[in-house]
Amino acid sequence: MEKITSPYKWGMVIDLDRCTGCGACVVACQAENNVAICGKKEIAEGRNMHWLRIERFWVGEYPAVRVRFLPVLCQHCHDAPCEPVCPVYASYHNPDGLNGQVYNRCVGTRYCGNNCPYAVRVFNFHDHEHAWPSPLDNQLSPDITVRSRGVMEKCSFCIQRIRRVKEDARAEGRMIKDGEVQPACVQTCPTEALVFGNISDPQSRVSRLSRSPRRFRLLENLGTHPSIYYLKGGGREHV
Amino acid sequence: METLGIFKDVETATRAVDRLVKAGFSEETITSLTSAPYPDGVIVKTDQRIWFHWISAAGGIFGACAGFLLAAGTAYVYPVQTGDKPIIAYFPTGIVTYELTMLFSMLGAIVGMFVEMKLPPRKERPYDPAIGDGSIGISVSVSPGDQASRAESVLKEAGALRIAREETP
Amino acid sequence: MSEPEHALAAKSAGQLNDEMLSSLRTPTWRWYGLAFFLGAVVAWGTSAFIYQMMTDLSVTGLDRPVMWGIYIANFVFWVGLSHSGTMVSAILRLSQANWRRPILRAAEAMTVFSITVAGLFPIIHLGRNWVVYYFIPYPNQRGLWPNFRSALLWDATAITTYIIGSSLFLYLGMLPDLAVVRDRATGWRKKIYAVLAMGWRGTAREWVVFRKASTLMAALIIPVAVSVHSIVAWDFAVTVIPGWHSTIFPPYFVIGAITSGVAAVITLMIIIRRVFHLEDYLTPLHFDNMGKLLLVICLLWAYAYFVEVQTTWYAHEPIEWEVWSFMAGKYTPFLILMLIGNAVLPIFALCFKKIRRSVRAMLVITVLINISMFIERYLIVVPPLSHKNMPFVWGSYSPSWVELSVTAAAFCGFTLMYVLFAKFFPMVAVTDVRELGVRHSDIRRGRTEVHTISEEE
Numbered sequence: 087m088e089k090i091t092s093p094y095k096w097g098m099v100i101d102l103d104r105c106t107g108c109g110a111c112v113v114a115c116q117a118e119n120n121v122a123i124c125g126k127k128e129i130a131e132g133r134n135m136h137w138l139r140i141e142r143f144w145v146g147e148y149p150a151v152r153v154r155f156l157p158v159l160c161q162h163c164h165d166a167p168c169e170p171v172c173p174v175y176a177s178y179h180n181p182d183g184l185n186g187q188v189y190n191r192c193v194g195t196r197y198c199g200n201n202c203p204y205a206v207r208v209f210n211f212h213d214h215e216h217a218w219p220s221p222l223d224n225q226l227s228p229d230i231t232v233r234s235r236g237v238m239e240k241c242s243f244c245i246q247r248i249r250r251v252k253e254d255a256r257a258e259g260r261m262i263k264d265g266e267v268q269p270a271c272v273q274t275c276p277t278e279a280l281v282f283g284n285i286s287d288p289q290s291r292v293s294r295l296s297r298s299p300r301r302f303r304l305l306e307n308l309g310t311h312p313s314i315y316y317l318k319g320g321g322r323e324h325v
Numbered sequence: 326m327e328t329l330g331i332f333k334d335v336e337t338a339t340r341a342v343d344r345l346v347k348a349g350f351s352e353e354t355i356t357s358l359t360s361a362p363y364p365d366g367v368i369v370k371t372d373q374r375i376w377f378h379w380i381s382a383a384g385g386i387f388g389a390c391a392g393f394l395l396a397a398g399t400a401y402v403y404p405v406q407t408g409d410k411p412i413i414a415y416f417p418t419g420i421v422t423y424e425l426t427m428l429f430s431m432l433g434a435i436v437g438m439f440v441e442m443k444l445p446p447r448k449e450r451p452y453d454p455a456i457g458d459g460s461i462g463i464s465v466s467v468s469p470g471d472q473a474s475r476a477e478s479v480l481k482e483a484g485a486l487r488i489a490r491e492e493t494p
Numbered sequence: 495m496s497e498p499e500h501a502l503a504a505k506s507a508g509q510l511n512d513e514m515l516s517s518l519r520t521p522t523w524r525w526y527g528l529a530f531f532l533g534a535v536v537a538w539g540t541s542a543f544i545y546q547m548m549t550d551l552s553v554t555g556l557d558r559p560v561m562w563g564i565y566i567a568n569f570v571f572w573v574g575l576s577h578s579g580t581m582v583s584a585i586l587r588l589s590q591a592n593w594r595r596p597i598l599r600a601a602e603a604m605t606v607f608s609i610t611v612a613g614l615f616p617i618i619h620l621g622r623n624w625v626v627y628y629f630i631p632y633p634n635q636r637g638l639w640p641n642f643r644s645a646l647l648w649d650a651t652a653i654t655t656y657i658i659g660s661s662l663f664l665y666l667g668m669l670p671d672l673a674v675v676r677d678r679a680t681g682w683r684k685k686i687y688a689v690l691a692m693g694w695r696g697t698a699r700e701w702v703v704f705r706k707a708s709t710l711m712a713a714l715i716i717p718v719a720v721s722v723h724s725i726v727a728w729d730f731a732v733t734v735i736p737g738w739h740s741t742i743f744p745p746y747f748v749i750g751a752i753t754s755g756v757a758a759v760i761t762l763m764i765i766i767r768r769v770f771h772l773e774d775y776l777t778p779l780h781f782d783n784m785g786k787l788l789l790v791i792c793l794l795w796a797y798a799y800f801v802e803v804q805t806t807w808y809a810h811e812p813i814e815w816e817v818w819s820f821m822a823g824k825y826t827p828f829l830i831l832m833l834i835g836n837a838v839l840p841i842f843a844l845c846f847k848k849i850r851r852s853v854r855a856m857l858v859i860t861v862l863i864n865i866s867m868f869i870e871r872y873l874i875v876v877p878p879l880s881h882k883n884m885p886f887v888w889g890s891y892s893p894s895w896v897e898l899s900v901t902a903a904a905f906c907g908f909t910l911m912y913v914l915f916a917k918f919f920p921m922v923a924v925t926d927v928r929e930l931g932v933r934h935s936d937i938r939r940g941r942t943e944v945h946t947i948s949e950e951e
Binding site for chain 3: 128131132133134139141142143156158167170171172173174175191192193194195196197199200201203204205207208209210211212213234235236237238304305308310
Binding site for chain 3: 356357358359360361362363364365368369371372373375377378381392395396399400402403405407410414417418420421423424425427428430431432434435437438439441442444445446450452454455456457458459462464
């Protein structure tokens with residue numbers, strides 16, 4: 087049984103020295119991926135649906151207070167704890183190095199959500215199919231479903247955009263160019279703090295940045311081998 | 326066919342067995358019917374050997390193959406990559422194989438037990454409900470006719486309360 | 495050992511049967527009242543579940559990060575309780591302890607009903623219960639089989655095996671008793687019992703095979719029981735969650751299960767003894783011996799818990815210690831109650847023969863043990879999820895009315911199944927107890943009569 091391989095291994099670099107915490111990436115992700123709009127009550131219940139969250143930490147005492155921002159999204163771990171525990175293969179590893187979530191296979195055991203150490207997986211506790219009363223449903227992206235209740239979801243590195251670019255590239259008989267695939271968050275970030283690309287290509291921008299001496303990955307001691315590198319340093323404070 | 330005599334307690338039942346043996350019936354053809362088990366030899370001596378555990382073992386082997394095919398076989402035929410785990414992983418395969426081995430050996434034990442007991446019986450055999458309340462039954466396997474009536478008379482002499490016999494078809 | 499046999503030896507077989515089978519008599523209005531009340535709570539819980547299934551899971555208290563709550567605590571608790579029959583019945587059978595005889599049936603029945611209740615919870619807690627058949631391995635056109643690498647599939651396999659195994663074990667033990675009931679029954683009841691008794695006549699050969707089969711089944715079901723709860727423990731232990739990822743979980747869960755099960759068997763024995771007037775059959779001697787068993791198990795549980803906390807405290811790994819101190823801080827009264835109920839009280843009290851022989855004291859101790867065990871399951875499931883690795887998403891959880899209703903329905907459903915079982919099937923292992931009478935004799939030796947029970951080598 088051969089392992090299916092792919093010339094692409096998607097990865098991301100997030101430069102925390104550039105992140106201003108504006109939250110544009112969160113909004114872009116919500117718009118692109120039909121993420122439900124939750125409202126105060128749901129968020130207070132702890133049931134927000136953000137695929138990408140900006141963690142905000144206050145450091146220091148007044149008047150020397152500083153704030154640190156950490157955008158956390160699905161790390162697309164190479165040894166993802168969420169994948170082997172799904173009893174129905176709704177969470178699996180795709181040859182491109184992405185952690186895939188198959189919505190119509192999900193039975194809703196939420197084991198994957200528990201086992202994700204980054205807590206990036208969100209569950210549809212509420213029925214969000216009716217969160218877009220007409221004519222708001224016109225804003226829904228046709229490339230991606232609206233998930234029903236009882237289904238787990240998370241950041242997919244905008245797999246619909248990756249697919250579209252792959253189709254275009256295949257039609258033209260070429261490989262995907264560096265920077266051609268831009269997930270919604272990467273495209274929107276005003277300071278270019280988020281960079282996305284093919285990590286198996288050593289010349290791509292994301293590869294070069296991932297070799298920076300400022301790099302670290304979240305919760306590396308767990309051995310999950312995330313695909314996202316964070317850059318932090320070159321200054322006084324550390325996250 | 327079987328001739329069954331009902332006795333009110335252990336003493337009269339054992340005397341009946343002695344009389345039957347003296348009258349020429351071999352001990353293999355005599356058995357006791359009790360609702361509580363007596364130690365071997367108190368009323369009759371019985372063969373203590375059993376063979377149904379081989380059915381249980383066969384069930385276990387079948388279960389092991391079934392479990393292995395389920396865990397490793399289905400993963401091989403429909404491979405989906407999850408985490409860094411191999412497609413056929415040792416521990417999950419081992420666990421599922423073990424569980425199904427135990428399941429089928431237990432099923433085999435029960436089925437084997439019924440097979441060896443020859444239950445449920447194909448034809449109606451003599452019985453008396455008084456046995457449930459403590460009476461002892463002594464049953465003799467006999468050929469119908471002369472032997473059967475001899476067995477009946479011995480049992481009656483020994484003090485049987487009732488005689489039950491197989492209905493001849 | 496002398497009291498029960500002397501009391502029983504004075505009775506005839508018919509009288510023994512009458513007393514032990516007294517639960518099968520025509521139901522009284524009190525029985526109907528109890529069954530109705532239990533049925534009402536079950537109906538209420540079922541409608542709460544249907545409401546949850548028709549609406550969405552927001553009616554529970556679950557959120558991110560605590561995605562498993564009291565449903566899973568229930569699941570673990572009921573699987574733990576199902577170890578009662580196996581441990582008590584199988585171990586005592588294999589060790590040929592004579593005092594097991596009146597206890598066996600209650601214990602085995604408890605196993606079957608609690609594992610049935612346990613098996614419902616993985617279905618109840620799903621987000622999309624209607625596609626639960628995705629779990630079942632069967633050839634289909636989706637091109638997918640379930641993922642056996644997942645601990646939840648091991649759960650499914652193990653629980654299926656255990657339900658079938660323990661039902662067979664219960665049925666096997668009941669076979670000669672069903673024949674006795676068949677002999678005493680009339681009408682449509684007689685026909686049903688006749689089918690169930692499979693034509694058992696009690697011939698000497700049938701008894702030989704039966705005895706060997708009981709021993710074989712007892713030997714087979716003990717490893718299954720150990721594996722079932724180990725697999726449930728692996729649901730937690732194979733994760734990367736601090737507080738769950740611990741190698742002690744499988745043996746710790748098995749020990750907890752045996753504690754819970756033995757305590758529940760004692761509780762049930764007390765109730766059955768009172769309700770069916772079985773004082774001559776379930777004597778202080780039986781409670782004494784079960785109490786000793788319970789003492790040993792509680793000591794083991796206390797040991798396992800001490801080891802778990804001690805290693806966490808000593809290494810003081812930040813995340814693990816954070817989880818433990820969060821739990822100890824937020825749930826202090828429950829933690830203290832659990833430690834007292836599961837360790838301090840039983841270990842201290844059960845050392846005294848007088849307490850072990852007192853039915854009232856045993857009732858208090860064993861009920862408290864099971865309450866503490868439920869708390870323990872809850873404290874295993876919820877606090878580690880509340881405080882996972884990323885502090886920004888720490889959360890909390892409290893069960894909603896839907897979850898509590900389903901929990902109540904589980905308890906009442908279990909009791910209802912038991913009540914129905916006691917009405918139709920012999921609650922005491924009739925032929926087993928009568929076997930003791932058969933083997934008992936008073937032999938004159940020297941200057942006195944020695945009470946003996948004969949056993950084959």
